[in-house]
Amino acid sequence: MNGSALLAALLFAPLAAYAQGWNVPPESQRCPSKWGAGDERGSGNHMKNPQNVLRAARLIKSGEIIELGHVLGPGMPFFGPRILNIQPKRTFMNTGRNTRGSNEEMVTSEIGQVGTQFDGFAHQTHGDLMYNCFKVSEVGTRNGFTKLGVHNAPAFFTRGVMIDVAALKGVEMLGDTYEITVADLEQALARQGNMRLQPGDAVIIHTGWGKLYGKDNPRYVKSTPGVGVAAAEWLVKQDPALVGADNWPVEVSPNPDKDLSLPGHQIFLVVNGVHLLENMKLDELAAKRVYEFAFSMQPLKIFGASGSTVAPVAIR
Amino acid sequence: MNGSALLAALLFAPLAAYAQGWNVPPESQRCPSKWGAGDERGSGNHMKNPQNVLRAARLIKSGEIIELGHVLGPGMPFFGPRILNIQPKRTFMNTGRNTRGSNEEMVTSEIGQVGTQFDGFAHQTHGDLMYNCFKVSEVGTRNGFTKLGVHNAPAFFTRGVMIDVAALKGVEMLGDTYEITVADLEQALARQGNMRLQPGDAVIIHTGWGKLYGKDNPRYVKSTPGVGVAAAEWLVKQDPALVGADNWPVEVSPNPDKDLSLPGHQIFLVVNGVHLLENMKLDELAAKRVYEFAFSMQPLKIFGASGSTVAPVAIR
Amino acid sequence: MNGSALLAALLFAPLAAYAQGWNVPPESQRCPSKWGAGDERGSGNHMKNPQNVLRAARLIKSGEIIELGHVLGPGMPFFGPRILNIQPKRTFMNTGRNTRGSNEEMVTSEIGQVGTQFDGFAHQTHGDLMYNCFKVSEVGTRNGFTKLGVHNAPAFFTRGVMIDVAALKGVEMLGDTYEITVADLEQALARQGNMRLQPGDAVIIHTGWGKLYGKDNPRYVKSTPGVGVAAAEWLVKQDPALVGADNWPVEVSPNPDKDLSLPGHQIFLVVNGVHLLENMKLDELAAKRVYEFAFSMQPLKIFGASGSTVAPVAIR
């Protein structure tokens, strides 16, 4: 038994003493996932269904494209020590009478976990286990994850539904630690013309918190309104292609249960294999009251990475 | 006059002694661009026209999505010293009874100029001048370009047309330095059902060269078949939203005129403000003979950068 | 018990079933180290003894400085995916009539584990344990090690002794997998005028393998002559300030015992707290037959790092 296998064996030991309140379901209840043993795509599998694509296409009526991603650069918020270092190289002047110069830049960043970003399934764990019970100790290497890498994620082109909870509450921005409930989501959908979610939707939640992005970054990252455990589990039941929001973790933070650290991340990514989309720019969508649209996004196919910075759009 | 202004003044001096054959047109003929003085979007302006979006949406009939981007990772070709270093961080175990671990990775790369990639207008120059006669010496900084950064580029959702020159010639792959001519493009379009290009199209050229990508990288980057000067100028006249190909520079390299270094890059990017899309993955599109489709691509909005690595798709 | 403590507890479990041949001594035999519980300096403690400094100073008689470090740059060998990316920034022209330009470069590298390099004690482990039984699971963070970081290492100025095993054997370079024995070291010292090692010496072994550095990098890193287990343990008994060589791991590789991976690294760094100095440039020293000298080296004080790239010198 080599060191690696040993480590895996040890980490595979049962995590004991579940406290009351929400807990990560035991492996037997969550693995294999509903998409099958060995599946690495989770909710991304919805994009294999051409009906989802066709439904989105039918929503395009005016030809307007609304950008849902923030610019990556000066003024953006960062979590902890994350960085975005963009360094243009010296202009290279090629030989030839056409005096052609070339510019390019070196980027050093946690691309995939900065800016408007899409979470893959290697991003989060419960102990040593990730989505579909892939083990970090077995698939994590110094160069990337041999399973669950974000290069497995599909291009998304599906019906997008924005649920405007801020508008429901009649505020520009939900409170700093407001927990969005199931009732909030249901009432907001009802208010938006009795909308119904469908399997394969990109479900986008407007909290208004994005107004702080680039304006008051310390407050933006300190806490956030977002979905709680119950709303997260309700959303999972709707069988979406992904869940996004205009805040940094989609879910509320800190969690009202002080002994839980971002449980929504485990509910979506680890337990159910539902992708997340964070730090969305939803101001224009909200201002125009666009609740239904074709949602289009193409994560970068970074081999073995935990996520991808993205530039999604709504098309209507 | 400070040093920066001095440098600019000196570089602005006329470049003398044009040789015979193609030469970069003088500034007076290319600036301001047809999109107006100060314009930073060039062919990206086509995406402001909702008719282009609607035309693309109407092409979606089966709901199939075909990926046009390569995976970023092991085996990919690089030009010169470019790198893609992906380094997962140590798993961070958060406090809380839910034993939540977090993974993320630091990426160090010329993101924007590696893999399937979209060229912005800060990428190329003629002497000190870029598209619309913006000057490198004035807008280039250590952290990015204050003008022409790729964050100005729109999300693309427009009609895509693949011109299969390899199929026209009855080969899997054009020759190592084959110059695609205007006649080639016209005949290939005729062969594909008398197709016509329209303003705002994403024009994609299939050379077959992409078969070498990741298979024989040294040969892939050493030379390439592609459009010559005449075909590039013909393509510009079609007024596309962008021009792409399954090779590394879209154009032929080396150029048959040995004293020209990638003149197509200047024709498209510097002189006419037409975006390029390189290193496309076109094997599936070609095999399925999909010549017309909705083309969708969202460049990352990297502030002040010369380009963006992308993951475009064809939807039909 | 949070996840981190859990991991530590699990990893702390006894590693069972020691095979015959060399094995890592049990914790009880190696912790605390001879330098005391909690010590982070190991053999670096020798530099607290001013007699070592004075002895070195007395060896300086001609005023000649001989460099023992390779240039960091083009042509250097790397292990696995390590890199050295040096990227000068665009010249920044300051304001002011003195037209002062500034250059600097971004370096991306495993600085500390490339080129001529000094190994700190966070570099190597036995399971979860490092020198003095500090645990990776407790002191390793995403930003560095909270214990045993190379910033704890002293500046070295002590007697240097080169043991020329290649010369003893009458060869330019020892064989590709030659294991240096205790007898080799003793005979080489005898041949060099009956030299004796003293506690606190910087002991440098000349294998000749460095002739391949930058000349035949694939062969250089594939294997190497160097000290075996017995010679490593003998060297430790001499109580040196560090042990260095003109090869990449000081020790022989692969080890003759095929089930051991660089056991010398554990003998020196983990079990006994003796620093290593690798990839030395010893050609000049060997050609001039300089066996005794003042050894001077100042590791960079990189907080929490596993090692430091260095530029040591011999002064005589």
Added chain:
Amino acid sequence: MNGSALLAALLFAPLAAYAQGWNVPPESQRCPSKWGAGDERGSGNHMKNPQNVLRAARLIKSGEIIELGHVLGPGMPFFGPRILNIQPKRTFMNTGRNTRGSNEEMVTSEIGQVGTQFDGFAHQTHGDLMYNCFKVSEVGTRNGFTKLGVHNAPAFFTRGVMIDVAALKGVEMLGDTYEITVADLEQALARQGNMRLQPGDAVIIHTGWGKLYGKDNPRYVKSTPGVGVAAAEWLVKQDPALVGADNWPVEVSPNPDKDLSLPGHQIFLVVNGVHLLENMKLDELAAKRVYEFAFSMQPLKIFGASGSTVAPVAIR
């Protein structure tokens, strides 16, 4: 004439209209340097003189080593957007019964221009010209400088002299923009036992400003006491091996002449080829009143770089 030569020709144009006060001397007065045409070592040439080494060795009497470099890590000051990103890799567990784990870290930083740092001659320019009139436009590449790279600098082992100007003035720290004069230097030397500088000395100036390092970084980098133009020129006349200080630019900043940007950098590095050593840690040296010592420092031999982060020491 290709683009590169053109650029060089243009930049070589005379810089007109010298104002009153200090100005960069014309090329004819400074090139070739006193070390000869084509010389890349400047004041580093002093280390070729064995008498300098021997003089230093004779100053070692007690065997005490005093570190003159700051720890590189949390809390250190940075100039502008410079960074020091240290990222330990995941522990790699090797195969073998000895369960050997390896740690290493990726460092992304302007190594050479952060922390206690040694300035090479590619660091500074007057227009396009550097030391000995090497031209940035000719020797600057995307991967480093083909001339004047810091790998040319020698290891330093020479007499060190600390001139304690703060002590002369009876203060812990000189004022925020205090210009050190020639008289200050002369009086401080007189006060320290009528010390005399000798060619080849490492001349270190104690301003006390280093007390702010890591304590009040914004103030530390905003301005600094240091030598003015006259004192810089006086120091150059003493023919030192280098000039260092416990502040970030050695010289006063901002310069009293508001139209000059760090003219001392040009006087030392560009005009006279005298190396600088910045951000020194001098508290211990000053507290112990150690004015004369063996100064030892080994810049990293980074090919083509502008400088090197270092960890110098005083030995006495």
